[in-house]
Every structure is written in C-alpha cells, then in structure tokens.
Amino acid sequence: MSKGLARAALTGYRVAGILLYPLAVPYLTYRSWKGKEDRARRAERLGRPSAPRPRGPLVWAHSASVGETLALVPLLRELGRRDIHVLLTTGTVTSAELVRNRLGNEVIHQYVPLDLKFPVKRFISYWRPDACITAESEIWPTTMLELSRRKIPQIRVNARISDRSFDRWRNHEQIAEALFGRMSLVVAQSDVDAERFRDLGAWPVLVSGNLKGDTDPPPCDPAVLDRYRREIGDRKTWAAISTFEGEEKVAAGIHKVLKPRNGQLTIVVPRHPERADGIEEMLKAQGLVVARRSRNDAITPETDIFLGDSMGEMGLYLRLTEVAFVGRSLTGEGGQNPLEPAMLGCAVLSGSQVQNFRDAYANLVRKGAARLVRDVEMLAKAVHYLLSNDLARRKMIDAGQETITEMRGALAVTVKALEPYINPLTVSARLQPKAAAAQ
CATH class of the missing domain: 3.40.50.11720 (3-Deoxy-D-manno-octulosonic-acid transferase, N-terminal domain)
Known part of the structure; x- marks a missing residue:
C-alpha cells in the first residue's frame, strides 16, 4: 500500500x-x-x-x-x-x-x-x-x-x-x-x-x-481472608485463575481426578465473572458442590469448588493457596499476568499459549518459579506433584519472589x-x- x-x-x-x-x-x-x-x-x-x-x-x-x-x-x-x-x-x-x-x-x-x-x-x-x-x-x-x-x-x-x-x-x-x-x-x-x-x-x-513488576500485590480484606482460612482449615488448595471458556471444565476434571488422593479444595476465578452462572451450572452437572463468593457462601468440608466470581478480589483468592494455574493459556490463547501469583507466594502453572506475557514467563521459568504444561494430563500431574511435595512447592515460591525482585x-x-x-x-x-x- x-x-x-x-x-x-x-x-x-x-x-x-x-x-x-x-x-x-x-x-x-x-x-x-x-x-x-x-x-x-x-x-x-x-x-x-x-x-x-x-x-x-x-x-x-x-x-x-x-x-x-x-x-x-x-x-x-x-x-x-x-x-x-x-x-x-x-x-x-x-x-x-x-x-x-x-x-x-x-x-x-x-x-x-x-x-x-x-x-x-x-x-x-x-x-x-x-x-x-x-x-x-x-x-x-x-x-x-x-x-x-x-x-x-x-x-x-x-x-x-x-x-x-x-x-x-x-x-x-x-x-x-x-x-x-x-x-x-x-x-x-x-x-x-x-x-x-x-x-x-x-x-x-x-x-x-514490565511495569507490572513494580506494582504492589493486590490487596484483600484481612477479616474476609481470616474467615475463609478458618473455613478451609488444613485442606490442600489450588487455584485456576483468570480462566477463559473451557478452562473451568479442565479445572473441574482435575479436581475430580485428584480429590480421592488429596481431598483438596479447588478455587476457580474466571476472567469474566459474568460467566459465573453458566460455570456453576456446568460444575453442578458434574456432581460438584460449589460455593460462590458473590453469594458469600461458606466453604464447608463438602465444598469442591470455591467460585471466585467477585470483582477486585484476586488478592484474596491468591492468598488462599500456594499453587496457581494462570488461564487463557490452555484452551485460550495469549496468557494472563503471572506476576501477581508469584508476588503473593504461589507456584505458577500455565499452558504454553502465553505470547502476550512472553518475557514475564521467560523470567519465571528460567528461575524455576513457573512451569508450562502441554495439556490437561500434564497440568493434573503438576498440580498433584506440587500439592504433595512441600519442598518442590516452596522452591518454586521462593524462586518467584526472587524473580519479582529482579524484575523491579x-x-x-x-x-x-x-x-x-x-x-x-x-x-x-x-x-x-x-x-x-x-x-
């Protein structure tokens, strides 16, 4: 032209x-x-x-x-x-x-x-x-x-x-x-x-x-955090955050596979909370018990999925776990920001489609703070490994903190x-x- x-x-x-x-x-x-x-x-x-x-x-x-x-x-x-x-x-x-x-x-x-x-x-x-x-x-x-x-x-x-x-x-x-x-x-x-x-x-x-390396971690209400920590008790947790369509179903499948071994609570935080009604229907159709943040539901020992469908509370959800899968990377494409979970002490997992955050992931992976998975089976194995291996999880968390410091x-x-x-x-x-x- x-x-x-x-x-x-x-x-x-x-x-x-x-x-x-x-x-x-x-x-x-x-x-x-x-x-x-x-x-x-x-x-x-x-x-x-x-x-x-x-x-x-x-x-x-x-x-x-x-x-x-x-x-x-x-x-x-x-x-x-x-x-x-x-x-x-x-x-x-x-x-x-x-x-x-x-x-x-x-x-x-x-x-x-x-x-x-x-x-x-x-x-x-x-x-x-x-x-x-x-x-x-x-x-x-x-x-x-x-x-x-x-x-x-x-x-x-x-x-x-x-x-x-x-x-x-x-x-x-x-x-x-x-x-x-x-x-x-x-x-x-x-x-x-x-x-x-x-x-x-x-x-x-x-x-x-990346300016995101210089931001403060997302805040949360300490009283709300304390309440949910008491309700969760000593259960293991992992989170699938910033998920796009299809990734909530992946998280549900992994939950069902791992629950007999870990008895874990799975936290699902969709990128677009307005999709929460449809997500809840899908989860219930699979026989899962769902608690929703927007309804202020309690997390009971029977709760399978804590659905984080509120706005501006990522700081809460990430403080409830030490293992976070970051979405728009497995069934979606482009990836989402992995720095927030690393800041808040999470081992980071992601699919391989992370072009929009290429450098952030490169830094985290190089330090051993993040792992990229090819498919659902590989993600399930990574979640199980980190939930059951305290030393490996802690090494990834520490590497994430070090990476964030270097990126500032x-x-x-x-x-x-x-x-x-x-x-x-x-x-x-x-x-x-x-x-x-x-x-």
Missing part, C-alpha cells in the same frame, strides 16, 4: 466514524443493557465530561484493561507527587471500579470516548491535556490523529505488541507508519517489543522492562524517559497559584 492509499484509508476511517456517529447512542444503550457500560455515565463515552477540569498541567492517561490499569498505578502516583493533575480513562466497568478502589481522588476518572470524530474532539477540547500517556497495545486512529493535529505529545509506556498484532500491522505497513510515527516516545517492555515498534515506524523507542526497576526507567515531558509540567504546576477547579 502506498502512502497516498494509507492516508486515504485513515481519512475513510474518520469519515466512517462521522457517518456512524448517529448510531453511537443506540450502541451504548445496548451495551448498558448488557452490563458492559455504566448506564449513569454513558455520556462520557460521547466525550461529555462529568467533572471539572482543574487549573494547571494535566496529563491524560489511558489504560484499556484491569491489568494495564494496575500497571499504571505507580506511574500515576509519581505524576501526582510532581503536582501534575492526572485524568485517567478506562473502557470497562471493571476498570472503573478498580480505579475507584485503588486511586480514589488521586486521579480524575472518565470513561474513554468512542474513537469517533465528534466525541474525541469534544473530549480533547474540554480537557486540554498537556500530554497523553497510554499503556501497552491499544491503537485508536481518530484519537491519535486528533492529538497529533493539536501537537499533544503521545507517549506509549509498558508497550508491547503481540505476535498476531505485529503480523497484522506488517500487512499494512504504510498505515502503521502513519500512526506509529505520530508517537512522541515509546517505552517498551522488552527488546522484542521495542524492535517491533521501531519496525512499524515509532521513534524514539526505549526499553524499561521498570518504573524508574520509565519516569526517567518521561522527564523531558513531565519536568516542565512540574515546574509549571508549582508556579501555579492554588485555585479552585475551573474550566
């Missing part, structure tokens, strides 16, 4: 967005009905603000998922310590809940506007960000073009590109260059990711490591890379007279 055709394609994308704009309200209404949008705050998705813009420098940060939001938390707090206002946008109800629980009033939270011309222009005109920092891998052409038109720096941190996304962008190299070339700075997770961003037209590109430092590298953009904002902020918020 020529550069002219690439420009035409991006123009076509923007025009299509203008033509589709009348459908935005029905689209958001439908998503609200499905529970995928916050009904009371739908207008934010059209770029209409629900909070005043404070005086002084403001950085717009965006994270698409819960994992990306968690990775950004230390960086956002660093900006706050430098007296820079932070506007944080997310796209999901789950992420919004996380922001409220973790950051409270430390940031201004809004839902990200749809990548359509009118919502994006309305949003940027109101908030007037001095810079835009996005996490990991999302690309929104209309937003990027509008930020570029207004000469607002676009910075990508903790950046990564999956194998599939990279192949897709390489098939449209001119469009990729027209978009990636507008980034002011990319701070990548790994050398592989950095090289891919450079190949697609981004410059300059630096490597920081990405935040310092990222902040240093951002200094040309944030130092002037800090000076400006500290010269500003303290005043009430104003538009």
Whole structure:
C-alpha cells in the first residue's frame, strides 16, 4: 500500500466514524443493557465530561484493561507527587471500579470516548491535556490523529505488541507508519517489543522492562481472608485463575481426578465473572458442590469448588493457596499476568499459549518459579506433584519472589524517559497559584 492509499484509508476511517456517529447512542444503550457500560455515565463515552477540569498541567492517561490499569498505578502516583493533575480513562466497568478502589481522588476518572470524530474532539477540547500517556497495545486512529493535529505529545509506556498484532500491522505497513510515527516516545517492555515498534515506524523507542513488576500485590480484606482460612482449615488448595471458556471444565476434571488422593479444595476465578452462572451450572452437572463468593457462601468440608466470581478480589483468592494455574493459556490463547501469583507466594502453572506475557514467563521459568504444561494430563500431574511435595512447592515460591525482585526497576526507567515531558509540567504546576477547579 502506498502512502497516498494509507492516508486515504485513515481519512475513510474518520469519515466512517462521522457517518456512524448517529448510531453511537443506540450502541451504548445496548451495551448498558448488557452490563458492559455504566448506564449513569454513558455520556462520557460521547466525550461529555462529568467533572471539572482543574487549573494547571494535566496529563491524560489511558489504560484499556484491569491489568494495564494496575500497571499504571505507580506511574500515576509519581505524576501526582510532581503536582501534575492526572485524568485517567478506562473502557470497562471493571476498570472503573478498580480505579475507584485503588486511586480514589488521586486521579480524575472518565470513561474513554468512542474513537469517533465528534466525541474525541469534544473530549480533547474540554480537557486540554498537556500530554497523553497510554499503556501497552491499544491503537485508536481518530484519537491519535486528533492529538497529533493539536501537537499533544503521545507517549506509549509498558508497550508491547503481540505476535498476531505485529503480523497484522506488517500487512499494512504504510498505515502503521502513519500512526506509529505520530508517537512522541515509546517505552517498551522488552527488546522484542521495542524492535517491533521501531519496525512499524515509532521513534524514539526505549526499553524499561514490565511495569507490572513494580506494582504492589493486590490487596484483600484481612477479616474476609481470616474467615475463609478458618473455613478451609488444613485442606490442600489450588487455584485456576483468570480462566477463559473451557478452562473451568479442565479445572473441574482435575479436581475430580485428584480429590480421592488429596481431598483438596479447588478455587476457580474466571476472567469474566459474568460467566459465573453458566460455570456453576456446568460444575453442578458434574456432581460438584460449589460455593460462590458473590453469594458469600461458606466453604464447608463438602465444598469442591470455591467460585471466585467477585470483582477486585484476586488478592484474596491468591492468598488462599500456594499453587496457581494462570488461564487463557490452555484452551485460550495469549496468557494472563503471572506476576501477581508469584508476588503473593504461589507456584505458577500455565499452558504454553502465553505470547502476550512472553518475557514475564521467560523470567519465571528460567528461575524455576513457573512451569508450562502441554495439556490437561500434564497440568493434573503438576498440580498433584506440587500439592504433595512441600519442598518442590516452596522452591518454586521462593524462586518467584526472587524473580519479582529482579524484575523491579521498570518504573524508574520509565519516569526517567518521561522527564523531558513531565519536568516542565512540574515546574509549571508549582508556579501555579492554588485555585479552585475551573474550566
């Protein structure tokens, strides 16, 4: 594709967005009905603000998922310590809940506007960000073009590109260059990711490591943790976390095979809790006794599966076990973040489809903190081995703690890379007279 055709394609994308704009309200209404949008705050998705813009420098940060939001938390707090206002946008109800629980009033939270011309222009005109920092891998052409038109720096941190996304962008190299070339700075997770961003037209590109290594472990309510530990007693436990469709059935099968030998409790935490009703039906159809966190069910000696179908309580579930299988890796594809279970003292197991967390798994496997399994039979054997072998389990847990310690430092590298953009904002902020918020 020529550069002219690439420009035409991006123009076509923007025009299509203008033509589709009348459908935005029905689209958001439908998503609200499905529970995928916050009904009371739908207008934010059209770029209409629900909070005043404070005086002084403001950085717009965006994270698409819960994992990306968690990775950004230390960086956002660093900006706050430098007296820079932070506007944080997310796209999901789950992420919004996380922001409220973790950051409270430390940031201004809004839902990200749809990548359509009118919502994006309305949003940027109101908030007037001095810079835009996005996490990991999302690309929104209309937003990027509008930020570029207004000469607002676009910075990508903790950046990564999956194998599939990279192949897709390489098939449209001119469009990729027209978009990636507008980034002011990319701070990548790994050398592989950095090289891919450079190949697609981004410059300059630096490597920081994974910001998730600098995050705090997910918290939990000590009283709730103590209650469940008392109910579990001395039973062995293992967890299947961040599971995708099919992996809950795998966990149930492993539970049934191992229960006569271990009498264990199996904790299942689906990546999407809204699937919990269907998962419970499947488990009960197999004759398993299920306790659900969302119902505040007690865990009794007869309970087979503790179904973790609540939001924001991964810290609870991981503290109830020392063996964790991380999903979207066996029947799913791409993997999920293995660093949280390693932080919280779990031996990590996973399928082999972990492309999205390639470097994190490489570090954990190299140290002996994680094991990748080929299939269900191999996973069952690994779970049984770790439940019955205290020394092997403890060695993996210790290796995980060591790996996390070695992986820390990405935040310092990222902040240093951002200094040309944030130092002037800090000076400006500290010269500003303290005043009430104003538009």
